[in-house]
Amino acid sequence: EAGVTQSPTHLIKTRGQQATLRCSPISGHTSVYWYQQALGLGLQFLLWYDEGEERNRGNFPPRFSGRQFPNYSSELNVNALELEDSALYLCASSLFGTVGFYEQYFGPGTRLTVT
Amino acid sequence: GDSVTQMEGPVTLSEEAFLTINCTYTATGYPSLFWYVQYPGEGLQLLLKATKADDKGSNKGFEATYRKETTSFHLEKGSVQVSDSAVYFCALSDPTPMAGGTSYGKLTFGQGTILTVHP
Numbered sequence: 543e544a545g546v547t548q549s550p551t552h553l554i555k556t557r558g559q560q561a562t563l564r565c566s567p568i569s570g571h572t573s574v575y576w577y578q579q580a581l582g583l584g585l586q587f588l589l590w591y592d593e594g595e596e597r598n599r600g601n602f603p604p605r606f607s608g609r610q611f612p613n614y615s616s617e618l619n620v621n622a623l624e625l626e627d628s629a630l631y632l633c634a635s636s637l638f639g640t641v642g643f644y645e646q647y648f649g650p651g652t653r654l655t656v657t
Numbered sequence: 658g659d660s661v662t663q664m665e666g667p668v669t670l671s672e673e674a675f676l677t678i679n680c681t682y683t684a685t686g687y688p689s690l691f692w693y694v695q696y697p698g699e700g701l702q703l704l705l706k707a708t709k710a711d712d713k714g715s716n717k718g719f720e721a722t723y724r725k726e727t728t729s730f731h732l733e734k735g736s737v738q739v740s741d742s743a744v745y746f747c748a749l750s751d752p753t754p755m756a757g758g759t760s761y762g763k764l765t766f767g768q769g770t771i772l773t774v775h776p
Contacts, residue, residue, distance in 0.1 A: 545700075573762065585701075585746065585766035598753060598763050632701065638762075646764060648701040 544569065546635050546649035554655045555623050563618040563652045567635030573597075574616040575636070575646060576608060580629035588631075591616055592638045623656045630654075659684045663747050663767035670737055670774050678732040678770050680721075680747035688749040690714075690723050690730040691764070695744040704732075704745070737774045744769045 547566045555561050567574050576588040587600040591610035605621040614635075620627055630653050634646040664679040682688065692704040692714070705714030710725035719734045730747060747767040 575762065575764070577764075577766075582768075584768040585748075585764075587763045587765065590762045592762075600763070634701075636762075645703050645706075650700045 546633055546647055548631075548633050548649040548652050550652060551650070552653045552655070554657065556657050557623055557625060559623050561620045561623060561627075561654055563620075563631050563633075563654070565616045565618070565633030565635075565649060567614050567616070567633075568647055571635035571637055571647075572614055573636045573638040573644070574610055574614065575634040576616070576618050577632045577634065578602075578629045579632055579651070580626070585632065589618070620654070625656050628654060628656045659688070659749060659751050659765040661747050661749055661765055661767035663745075663770050665768075665770075667771035667773060670772070672739055672774055672776050673736045674774075676732070676734040676737045676741075676772070678745055678747075678772070680730045680732065680767060682728050682730065682747070682749050684728075684749055684751050686751045688751045690721070691748045691750070692719070692721055692730070692732050693746040693748055693766070695746070695769075697743065701746070737772075739774045739776055742772055742774045744771050746770075 549564045573592040575590045578586045589608050590598040594610050608618045610616045630651045632651045633649045636646045637644040661682045689708045691706045693701050694704045695701050705716040707714040707723035713722045721730050721732045746769045748764045750764050
């Protein structure tokens with residue numbers, strides 16, 4: 543069974559540009575999560591999508607946005623890039639339910655560098 | 658809001674040494690607790706979990722007990738191996754009310770602890 547995949551592996555942008563990161567969840571998973579792993583700051587929750595809807599959002603500015611497609615894949619868009627947006631962006635997927643916790647499976651990440 | 662605090666690293670041990678990585682948390686609800694591991698060059702993996710007070714999660718010789726009274730979830734292993742060298746993250750998931758029930762979607766992570774084990 544294929545795991546969570548992310549593309550591209552690396553992305554280099556300049557300040558002010560837009561970045562688009564993509565994620566494909568494990569087959570059968572409807573929930574997709576985005577996390578930012580900036581150097582020295584640990585993992586910060588960004589966004590959670592399920593069935594095409596945004597379920598929760600972390601403490602990030604509106605220029606961080608995303609969407610989930612009917613096939614449950616997801617895009618993360620970062621507008622007006624700033625130097626501090628340089629980080630590893632991790633995507634995770636899980637089943638969705640209203641009882642208990644479903645394990646989140648993580649992808650390998652996209653390394654975004656803003657120059 | 659929710660937060661997780663891990664002991665600062667890096668931690669360097671000799672093979673067969675005892676490992677403890679401290680983790681404490683604050684949460685608004687009754688969270689589930691987790692340890693994730695990130696091996697060099699690999700993605701984040703769930704190592705173990707505990708969903709209620711006094712639960713002990715265990716996997717690959719690692720253990721952690723959910724201590725509600727001290728809001729802690731310390732990771733332990735009796736005898737580490739070189740292959741345990743990795744970054745370890747403590748995390749929690751607070752229940753989020755949803756239509757039809759409760760979900761545990763968002764993970765709040767600690768800063769991570771780098772463990773290096775020497776032969």
